[in-house]
Amino acid sequence: MCQKNCRGDCDCESQPMGGGQRGTKCDVRILLVGEPGVGKTSLILSLVGEEFPEDVPPRAEEITIPADVTPEKVPTHIVDFSNQEQSAEELSEEILKSNVICIVYSVVDDDTIDRITDYWLPLIRRVLGEEHSTPVVLVGNKVDLVEYSSLELILPIMNQNQEVETCVECSAKTLKNISELFYYAQKAVLHPTGPLYVPHERELTDKCKQALTRVFRICDFNNDGALNDFELDRFQQKCFNTPLEPQALQDLKALVSRQLPEGVREKEGDPKQGGLTLAGFLFLHKLFIQRGRHETTWTILRKFGYDDSLYLSREYLFPKIRVPAGTTTELTEKGHNFLKMLFEKHDLDKDEALCPNELEQLFSVCPVVPWGPELIYTVATNERRFLTKSGYLAMWTLTAALDVTKVMEYFAYLGFMSVTNAESQLDAVTVTRDKQLDLQLKQTMRNVFHCRIIGPQGAGKTSFLQGFLGRTAQETDEIPRAHLPRYTISSVPVYSQEKFLVLHEIDIFSMHDVLTPPELHCDVVCLLYDASNSKSFEYIARIYKKYFEKSRVPVLVVASKCDRSPVKQDYSVQPEEFCNLHKLPPPQMFTTTPATAGEPAKVSRDIYIRLATMAAYPNLKRLVHVLQSRPSWIGEYTNQMMELPPEVTAWMKVGLGAAAVTVMGLLLMRTLKNANTAN
Template sequence: MRKDVRILLVGEPKVGKTSLIMSLVSEEFPDEVPLRAEEITIPADVTPERVPTHIVDYSGNYANVICIVYSVNNKKSIEKVSLVSLSAVNQIHNCSMVPLILVGNKSDLVEHSSMETILPIMNQYQDIETCVECSAKNLKNISELFYYAQKAVLHPTGPLYCPEEKELKPSCIKSLTRIFKVSDLDNDGILNDNELNFFQRTCFNTPLAPQALEDVKNVVRRNMTDGVKDNGLSLKGFLFLHTLFIQRGRHETTWTVLRRFGYDDDLELTQEYLFPMIKMPPDCTTELNHNAYLFLQSVFDKHDKDRDCALSPEEVKDLFKVFPYMPWGPDVNHTVGTNEQGWITYQGYLSQWTHACRSLEYFGYLGYSIIYEQESQAAAITVTRNKRIDLQKKQTQRSVFRCNVLGDRGSGKSGFLQAFLGKNLQGQRRIREDHKSFYAISTTYVYGQEKYLLLHEVMPDFDFLSEADLACDVVCLVYDINNPSSFEYCAKVYKQYFIDSKTPCVVVAAKSDLHEVRQHYSLSPHEFCRKHKLHPPQPFTCMNHIHHAHLYLCVRLIHFNAV
């Protein structure tokens, strides 16, 4: 919502523009009216919306709302309203987005209303929000005039409603649909009384009385057949209520709901909502906390309709209907654990959320801060202890670790990742090329504690490894025991990038089911590891069964080195 409002009054001479401003300020009609009033600023604490408001009767650099003033006792003044409208709309900066308000002044001089004459003009211009008849002399509707002007800026009708079609605009329907789905905690397509009361408290800080709740549902019942189902509000009924609010001039109600759920004036989720600031000191990382995982569990249960502890493609699609895009591609099924049908398991689902920074945005779409009544989804994040302190204490409380997997082409890196997910060579061969993943995330246990390990396959490029390629908690150097040229790449990468670093390294002898050949490098893999005080090469194969000893060793190294 805007931090201030600038109101511009335009119109023919002698229609009372300056008088309106002076009557508002002094609360009395001035005996002498200057040709032009100075800019008036109304402090935030005396306005209903608590927003400072600036009022001018001349064309400034910009205006948030234009009040077109005419005299209700002057036919020529009324006839010129449309000309003034065109002129104002064409001249004001960013004119197409500026709402207009028609102001019929001097109502004390006539006994009839000008609304019948003004109505065709209002129908002609979509940007005209409303028409107010007032009297600067009698102070009639003066406060109301400027309240409506302020309201037109802070709670505009334009983004929400199409008056010609008498229905909500598509972008508004999309936003309200997301809000409905987030509020539908049991995902049955209906807002029951508990969900409606939670929604009411969330948006308006007060619950609905039982009779008021029934009155709302009765209004919907009288106007549509499928707005109320099983004594709860359907999506159609929810959208109808907001249409009714707007048609009755209560669009601030809809805007209150939209803004509570993170939307800006363009019906886009704000950057502040999606990406709240997190203060993270150097050498620290971020992880999801206990409440975040409880929330993820509730989201999983909400969409696992068949209760098979896995998400089918249809259930995944339903989960992400509150997103503006599909965040998970087909590679996710080869990044985390799946069942025999290839569907993401509960454990695999939790693993996919370990990337805390991206999870902030996703938690925003899912409504974490709304459902858990937090200031922002930053409350779902824990900043871990400084790594230097972990190093000193030789222990860490972290639960998520990153392992970068390096090796020459054909060394078995991809098989290494997929084996971590429980897929043998036969299962790996069924993976389509465009569905392959360079990541694998799952859990392993160290001394009875569950740890998430994120494996990242780094593309082989000895001449250039980026900071992201080197930023990790542990490194796996993978070579093919059946390829005499394979180990040389691992040796060179280690000596170039890791020999003087504190990042622990593990050498993995892949394809250990094959015949081991002599490596062309000057030292054998065992000699190299002994010379550089590394653990001996860990044998690995995904041909028949899967060995996790190398991964257990990785996490042990992390745990004891506390990197």
């Protein structure tokens, strides 16, 4: 069903809003009202017959003008009203159905002019509401009978009534301005002045200024506060599909400079790098509207997604995307490149980080910044807690993974389609292949992997999440509790390829806690317990046996707080034996390396790399761990070999190397065989 107040069948829903040069109406319905004898019917018949009718009926039948013969290429319906044949109820119905209302008056009868404000405008407001948006066109007929203009009487009416779009003087008898009358009526619907301009203030509306300011900032690619020749030419081609001639460009800047000196910024030695400031850009549009060229402003606004009420249309912000179960969403290379361009544009001091002011400027074209104060604890920052480029890209990657709709909304605000010439924000995101298919094919093209960090309260999950970002336990303790995120994300190397790992903290409050399906949907699980608390391991052991014992999701057990004295766990088996029984990698130790003289505290990334590798290669659960962990016997024999003579060491190295290759080959074959059997 059409959502644009159209009548009858149409294909509006298949047409993207905000992309064309005209409004979003499927057709235009023009209603002519006025006092008896002012010439409403004669105007319609003169337009259709191209001559003045000698015999005029009380009312003309509804006329439909095909799209191909109208200037705006929109079907137009012209409706006459007659007090003789129609009731007040029928008049109200026609007012409600119309897109524009022409109030016709006679230039030779001042009483018909008085009735505009005494009767017709109040009637329209009663039917449509005081704040209605249906434009009104005042039509002065019978100018062939006078040698003066009625505009002196009409201008105060136009200035005092915002719904009055324009006034046209014409003659049904001589056909003067008949075509123009209906063209302006069409134009009032498709390119209304009301949302753009306040006539009595001779100023742009606040919403229009806000919209044009967003357009300006998107097109200011070098972020210097002025549109230079290159930027203006790209803007022209984006909006009107034609380049801007050099002379026309200079004339335009000269026009603005004469009337508003601060509207143009000159650059010594390179006039092409000077340009139109925001003040000049807004002034130029005010000039367009004052000269009756408001369709130019509308063309620009619609190219940047605005609807007739100067809101970004829902279709523009939220293109339809289907994300089936088992799939995930990631940014494409085109999306990443757009984000990098934005970062470089707003990193004014070129320190590879965005300070709060720079971040605020980046999102100045959006209603609000999409992230709260937890941002700087979710991704990597520099020592001043400014957002680094890697942290910035990681945060967008996390947003795409968790809320792809928000990514598409903000990419629209930020001008993705305008900058990249993409059809929609769908070019910025991709839906990955079903994970089950990845498991069957034993390979994945994903770049983002999800890890659930599950454990009892107090086990150290928050420290583990912050450790992923290189923060020590002491630094984690200094984070305000209200700003602690449930997620962290960073890039990690997986066999020389950079992948993103998303850590999601899940608390276990009791032995009988239930995990939800979304919590179980992940690529790898980290079961974390406190090695210094004898009750801690039982929580994760029960969770493993309940949810993951028969699952194909890789699991890694991690013992935290290993800087304290470990204690025996109050469970039927100890963690090492539990992992061995369930064919899991041995428990991994996690702690922050304490600071020493001259060496700051630090966090090892080995566990995080292991988790990412297990997520990327789930079919090789144990092998991944073995390949990334040097067995202790290798270390012992290596140390012994260092004490032997060189000639003996050489032969032993060869033998040991051959043996290691054989063992690893057998282990690989066995693991692959088990994986195939499991599948």
